[in-house]
Amino acid sequence: MLNKLALFGGNPSVHNHSSLRISWPIINNDDYFSIKKVFKEKEFSGRGSKEIINLEKEFANFHGVSYATALNSGTAALHTALVSLGIKAGDEVLVTSFSFIASAMAILHNQSIPVFVDIDPNTYNIAPSEIEKHITSRTKAIIVVHMHGIPAELNPIIALCKKYNLKLIEDVAQAPGARYHGKLVGTFGDAAAFSLMSQKNLATCGEAGILINKTLSQKNRAEMTRIYGEIIKNKESRVYNSFTLGWNYTLNPLQATMARTQLKKFNNLTKSIQKKGKKFSNALKKFHWIETPKTPVNSESVYHFFRIRLKSEMFGYKNGGRFRQAIQDALNAEGLNVRHYQNTPLPCHPVFQNKEAFGRGLPWSLNKEKVVYKISDYPNTLNVIENTLVIGAIGLSPSYLLCEGTIEKYIKGLNKIDKNMNLILKYADNLDYIPPWEKIPMQSDSYNSKYELLL
Numbered sequence: 001m002l003n004k005l006a007l008f009g010g011n012p013s014v015h016n017h018s019s020l021r022i023s024w025p026i027i028n029n030d031d032y033f034s035i036k037k038v039f040k041e042k043e044f045s046g047r048g049s050k051e052i053i054n055l056e057k058e059f060a061n062f063h064g065v066s067y068a069t070a071l072n073s074g075t076a077a078l079h080t081a082l083v084s085l086g087i088k089a090g091d092e093v094l095v096t097s098f099s100f101i102a103s104a105m106a107i108l109h110n111q112s113i114p115v116f117v118d119i120d121p122n123t124y125n126i127a128p129s130e131i132e133k134h135i136t137s138r139t140k141a142i143i144v145v146h147m148h149g150i151p152a153e154l155n156p157i158i159a160l161c162k163k164y165n166l167k168l169i170e171d172v173a174q175a176p177g178a179r180y181h182g183k184l185v186g187t188f189g190d191a192a193a194f195s196l197m198s199q200k201n202l203a204t205c206g207e208a209g210i211l212i213n214k215t216l217s218q219k220n221r222a223e224m225t226r227i228y229g230e231i232i233k234n235k236e237s238r239v240y241n242s243f244t245l246g247w248n249y250t251l252n253p254l255q256a257t258m259a260r261t262q263l264k265k266f267n268n269l270t271k272s273i274q275k276k277g278k279k280f281s282n283a284l285k286k287f288h289w290i291e292t293p294k295t296p297v298n299s300e301s302v303y304h305f306f307r308i309r310l311k312s313e314m315f316g317y318k319n320g321g322r323f324r325q326a327i328q329d330a331l332n333a334e335g336l337n338v339r340h341y342q343n344t345p346l347p348c349h350p351v352f353q354n355k356e357a358f359g360r361g362l363p364w365s366l367n368k369e370k371v372v373y374k375i376s377d378y379p380n381t382l383n384v385i386e387n388t389l390v391i392g393a394i395g396l397s398p399s400y401l402l403c404e405g406t407i408e409k410y411i412k413g414l415n416k417i418d419k420n421m422n423l424i425l426k427y428a429d430n431l432d433y434i435p436p437w438e439k440i441p442m443q444s445d446s447y448n449s450k451y452e453l454l455l
Contacts, residue, residue, distance in 0.1 A: 005420050006333040007427070013413040014335030020406045021392065021399040025203035025262065026269070034257040035205070046072075046250035047227065048234065055256045058263055059194075059210050063187050067219035069211045070256060071226055074173045074195025076249040077209035078106035081191040082141065084213055084222040085167045087112055090366030091140040094166075096126040097345040097378040098385075099145045103171050104346045106193075107143070111363040113371055115139070116347040121380045122294040124307065125152035131160055138367060141167040144189070146175035149201065149304035151185050153296050158188065169193065174304040176202040177270040181298045186212055196259050199395050201273065201302055202266050204259040208251055226250060270302055276401035277303035280391075283411050287418060289314040305341060306397040309388045317425055321386040321435055326428035327417065328389055336413040337393035344437035345381040347373035375437070385436055 004010030014020060038044075038051060046052055052070045060068040071077045087093060089111035095104050097116040107114040115134050120127040124147045131142065142161060144152045161168045172178075172186040173195035179185065186192035196208035213219045224231060229246030232238055281292040291309035295301045312323035331338050351357065352373050355364050364371055375382070391410065392400045400406050417424060 003416055003419050005330055005416055005423070006335075007330045008420075008423060010416075012333065012335045013416065014409055017335050017337050017393055020336070020403055020409065021395065022403045024395055024399040025198060025205075026265075026402075027258075030261045030264070031205075031258050034261045035254055038253050038257050043253045046070075046252055046256070047232065047238070049251075049253040049256065051253040051256040051260070052251055053234070055251075055260050055263075056210070058260060060212070062263060062266075063184055063212060065187060065212050065214070067213040067216065069213070069219060069222040069226060070251045070259075071209040071211060071249045072251045072255075073207045073249075074193060074197065074200075074209040075102040075106055075109075076226075076247070077193035077195070077211040078102060078143070078169070078171060079109045079247075080211050080222050080225045080249065081169045081193050081213075082106065082110040082112060083225045084211070084218040085141065085169070085190055086221075087140050087167065089363055090138070092136060092138040092367070092371070093141045093143060094126075094131060094134055094139060095143040095346075096145050096147070097347055097381045098124055098342060099147060099171070099346060100173070100342070101346065101349065102173070103143055103145050104352070108351075108357050108363065111358065111366070112140075113138075113363050113367060114347075114352070115371060116345070116373065116378065118378045118380045119147075119384065120153070121383055123150050123152070123296060124148055124384060125150060126157070127380065128153050128156035128160070131157065135160070135164050135166070136369075138369075139164065139166060141169055143169045143171055145171040145173075146178055146185050148293065148307055149175045149178055149302035150293060150295055151175065151178050151180040151299040151301070154180050154185075154188050167191070173200065175302055176200070177266060178302045179300040180296075190214055191218065196255070196262075201270065201304055201396065201398060202259075202262060204255045204262060206252070206255050208255040208259055209249075273303055273398045273401060274300065276407065277301065277306065277397075280306065280401060280407045280410075283407060284308065284414075287414055289418075290414070303397050303401060306391040306401065307341075307388050308391065309384075312387075315421065315425060317428070319428070319433075320383075322428040322431055322433050323425070324387050324389065325431055325433055326424050329427070330417050330424060331389075331413060332393075334413040334416065336410050338389040338391055339393060340385060340436055341390045343385060344440060345375060345378040345385070347378065348375050348437055348440075350440070382435075382437070 168189035170192040229242040229244040
């Protein structure tokens with residue numbers, strides 16, 4: 001009975017899944033005292049806040065750059081990156097087909113047109129070999145996402161940007177602290193956007209974002225975008241004149257001050273995460289049917305998500321999707337939860353399929369040539385979605401990796417599965433299976449079956 005899987009009536013390996021993860025972010029008295037100080041000084045407005053100014057300086061120094069702009073979310077940082085680099089409405093921006101929706105949604109916020117590029121099946125990042133065929137005379141920028149904390153292969157992408165005079169934006173939301181050829185990611189592009197929301201490796205008490213720019217002109221444009229298109233100078237009165245289109249992307253000083261204390265501890269935290277991530281990868285090597293995260297040569301991952309590939313072919317089993325679903329069901333039944341994180345390529349989200357953004361076809365109608373999003377254009381993305389899983393039920397992987405005993409419990413549960421593989425394969429054969437991307441709901445409370453607003 002000890003080796004009988006919970007999926008087939010045995011006892012679960014873990015009865016309380018929450019015991020497998022620690023609370024995130026990790027906070028101590030430094031964080032409490034910094035927030036207490038802001039309350040004591042009643043510094044609640046982000047406009048002219050010394051906490052925000054100091055965060056910008058410290059974040060820029062950490063990355064060895066001159067200009068950083070604090071914003072109220074990572075999505076705002078991505079949008080502001082586009083504005084700061086002069087990307088216009090109707091311009092095409094290349095972006096990975098496999099990421100969180102913000103990587104592409106920010107392009108729409110700028111009324112630019114996302115053009116999706118398939119991924120490298122090993123690193124889950126944008127595939128350099130797939131980029132050039134998508135470049136047109138309308139292409140103005142590439143957003144490179146360092147997915148799951150694994151650095152993208154930047155050198156060939158930088159070469160393409162130089163060849164075609166394109167701006168390079170790094171989306172570092174999942175990868176602060178990661179390194180490419182010894183250098184921190186976020187320092188290679190013309191701009192870099194970071195998220196510091198509460199479930200990121202570098203986290204604060206809520207939502208926050210930071211943008212890195214290369215020039216003072218770009219920094220100034222970013223600051224105008226942050227506050228209604230106004231020019232606001234430190235230590236001078238606000239005159240409330242808007243010189244261009246802007247938003248209210250102002251950060252709260254409470255988030256800024258905790259981000260500052262977290263930044264001071266971040267190098268040590270990153271080293272701990274990397275140590276545990278490598279330990280888990282090494283422990284999984286005993287399972288010939290599991291492939292662990294792959295990091296490019298001369299790069300360092302920060303394991304924001306720990307994604308494993310399941311290799312059904314090792315058992316002569318041809319349907320990888322069924323096999324993945326069977327393993328997912330078995331682990332979840334054991335209390336050792338795993339998940340997809342993303343269940344469809346970004347271009348297959350209804351917002352892109354139906355081109356429902358600003359109405360009247362905008363921004364796509366700004367280009368004469370139609371941009372078409374076909375699911376068959378992203379085979380590597382589909383393969384990853386169907387054959388891989390992320391460790392954990394919720395949140396980021398470091399909260400699991402740093403929890404004492406969690407790695408060992410996952411290994412023990414996988415051992416149970418390994419010893420019952422014949423039953424797992426039979427279970428897979430009998431599943432009522434459809435690919436994950438075919439499960440997207442076609443209706444909601446706000447939209448009818450044609451995704452038209454109900455008025």
